[in-house]
Amino acid sequence: MDVALLTVGDEILAGDTTNTNAAWLANEITTRGAIVRRILTVPDDHDTIARWTRRFREEYDAVVVTGGLGGTPDDVTMVAVADGLSRERELFEDVRDGLLAKSEAFRDANPDLASEYEFDMDFEDSASLPSGARPLVTDAGWAPGCAVDGVYVLPGIPDEMKAMFELVADEFDGDTDSRTLYTPTPEGAMGDVLTEVREEFDTEVGSYPADPDTPNRLKVVGEDEREIERTIAWLRERVETVPEPE
Known part of the structure; x- marks a missing residue:
């Protein structure tokens, strides 16, 4: 929708x-x-x-x-x-x-x-x-x-x-779901990863920079739960992640 x-x-x-x-x-x-x-x-x-x-x-x-x-x-x-x-x-x-x-x-x-x-x-x-x-x-x-x-x-x-x-x-209500990862890696250092993940999976991955004291966000959006989880696992292997800030 x-x-x-x-x-x-x-x-x-x-x-x-x-x-x-x-x-x-x-x-x-x-x-x-x-x-x-x-x-x-x-x-x-x-x-x-x-x-x-x-x-x-x-x-x-x-x-x-x-x-x-x-x-x-x-x-x-x-x-x-x-x-x-x-x-x-x-x-x-x-x-x-x-x-x-x-x-x-x-x-x-x-x-x-x-x-x-x-x-x-x-x-x-x-x-x-x-x-x-x-x-x-x-x-x-x-x-x-x-x-x-x-x-x-x-x-x-x-x-x-x-x-x-x-x-x-x-x-x-719609079929789209999303997951968010948090990373201290600068957006400029993730160019190759962000290009490859879009080619590898049937999901949309957005990178959202934050202020210096807050982790950047990687948001994975898709309609297939398993595809989203596969994307998340792939990203975790290639990008340092941290817990969601409180």
């Missing part, structure tokens, strides 16, 4: 916000056996989001879009995804009713705050999702997400994104 991640936000491109969502999602998806093939960050621009949603949907098995959901003028992601998939938006009345009930509960629980700030979220607009979509709603946040045609639309706020991803996490 090949996956693309599309993160949305002017603040990420400006360097005001670190894109921790992409790193977290990539790790979660890879751990479940799927493969993240592409990560792209785009601005809060309707046409750009729509274009890349359409392109990634054609090229990958699944696309995860994060950011740009909510009630502010720059939250254009849901409309853009619908347009990118050539789908109209439809009002999901149960989602709207849930938002209204949540708003009333919030007002009752926070009367002082509710009277100080006007709560003007457009619930009908927020509950209007691409036609045929499966709504994704959690207690962690307000803005609904959705899953439609292999595209998963999640919030950008990390806690809300993580909670919503858990609703669909099992859909990213």
